[in-house]
Amino acid sequence: MDKKDAFNIELMDILKTIRRRIKILIIITIPAIIISIYFYSIQKEIPYYQVTTRLIIGNSIDSKGNSFKIEDIASYQKYMKTYEVILSSDLVLEKTVSKLQFKVLPDNIRYSMQTLPQPDTQFMDVKLVWGNSEQAAEILKVLSDVFVEEAKSIYPTCNIKVMDKIKEPKMVLPSKKNTYLYLGPIVGLVISLLIIFGLDFMDNTLNTEEEVEHYLGCAILGTITKDKKKEQIINSQNINSLKHSSLEAYRALRTNIGFSSIYKNVKAIAVISARPAEGKTTTASMLAVVMALAGRKTILVDCDFRKPSIHKLFTRTNKVGITNILLGEVKMEEAIQQSDIDKLHILTVGTKPPNPSEIIASESMRFLIESLKEEYQYIIIDTSPVNLVTDAQMLAQYSDGCLLVVSSGESIIAEAVKAKGLIEQVSGRIIGVVINKLRETDHYKGYYENYEDSNETNKSYSVDSKRKKLRTRTVRQGYLDQSKNV
Helix, strand or coil: CCHHHHHHHHHHHHHHHHHHCHHHHHHHHHHHHHHHHHHHHHCCCCCEEEEEEEEEECCCCCCCCCCCCCCHHHHHHHCHHHHHHHHCCHHHHHHHHHHCCCCCCHHHHHHHEEEEECCCCCEEEEEEEECCHHHHHHHHHHHHHHHHHHHHHHCCCCCEEEEECCCCCEEECCCHHHHHHHHHHHHHHHHHHHHHHHHHHHCCECCCHHHHHHHHCCCEEEEEECCCCCCCCCCHHHHHCCCHHHHHHHHHHHHHHHHHCCCCCCCEEEEEECCCCCCHHHHHHHHHHHHHHCCCCEEEEECCCCCCCHHHHCCCCCCCCHHHHHCCCCCHHHHCEECCCCCEEEECCCCCCCCHHHHHHCHHHHHHHHHHHHHCCEEEEECCCCCCCCHHHHHHHHCCEEEEEEECCCCEHHHHHHHHHHHHHCCCCEEEEEEEEECCCHHHHHHHHCCCCCCCCCCCCCCCHHHHHHHHHHHHHHHHHHHCCC
16 A cells, blocks of 8 residues: 555545544534624724825935945844834834924834835835824824934934835724634634544544444444434334335345355354344344344244333233243243244243353254254344353354344444354354444435345335445355355
């Protein structure tokens, strides 16, 4: 990778960081602009007046032409700085103030005055900017007279004259008022960028696909965008009312899981997460739904014995389930329930056991999973958080693969890495990662709105070929890398 490519990657990372926290930029910058406009509107334009005079330093030609030497010009130029100091000295300014008919401070004149020696000449311009036109002309006239008088007293042999009379004062407007217009946006932008990059520096969560691939080293099988709606009951009616982009994201996940079957048959999939509230149960449920919608006989198994919720999502009873099967109270067929979606069955926890870990670690549990494999094409298993209890580790041994769910902006990097490591410790196979609650960008909207699985509809949609090839290549390469270790 050359320097240009590295620069482009860094620039893209910066832009992504800003885009991810664009709300901070808007919240801070817009009020700053409003405040700057307010101060601009209430600030009065105070007119100032500029007067200028020109002095000649040095002896001039007399009537006989004897008092001027051309080589004297260079020596006069050397003393220009001296005359500038004399002009702005306390002595000259105090005498000037004493001769004026109005009150003014010497320092006010000093800071409003500017001396401009003309290069390679004997001339020196004196400029004064003042808030009153009449006072400006009078101040400069008196100042010039006092300067000539004092300079001659210091250097008697050097002649000084006023070449140009003071003209009518010229009105000029200060530029300070305009500074409000650009100072506000700049300050707001700088502050918001400092906050954005400060938060990004302290952020220890997974946010983007690039970060997931970098820290976890797994293929990304799906990206589920953030849905502001509350979690709904899953039935055929609500599935049909889902946004196309949301449903298509799970279909894409289903398709990518199909790639994993190229190297090893994947029927039982344990959906895991590092901690609660990362979208594990919803992902498992929707994955089971899209599997069934594709005509594959699927069963969703709730193995989260600590906090079962599958029966609530599908509005099914939890009176009998896995626990009752393992205790021999009911047969497997009696505990399995049909959902509102064709070819999708539900197996709930049933009676909540006091010792979930012992139940899951039993040979009866392993035998139950194997029995389900004989009856169903796909078994989707919802588990307890990996980092909290050992349930998911044991279920990973019974499954053909694990699907790790991380929540964008919420899943802590260290915890996600730990969860992956815990599964690998028991020789569990992670087939890929699902990024949940990802911010929906315009690119993804356009992609999902213009693409639909051709196996499920007769409509034809356009596809962003570059994006599709990139995602397919990423997934396949991930499986190729994993297959070497299988």
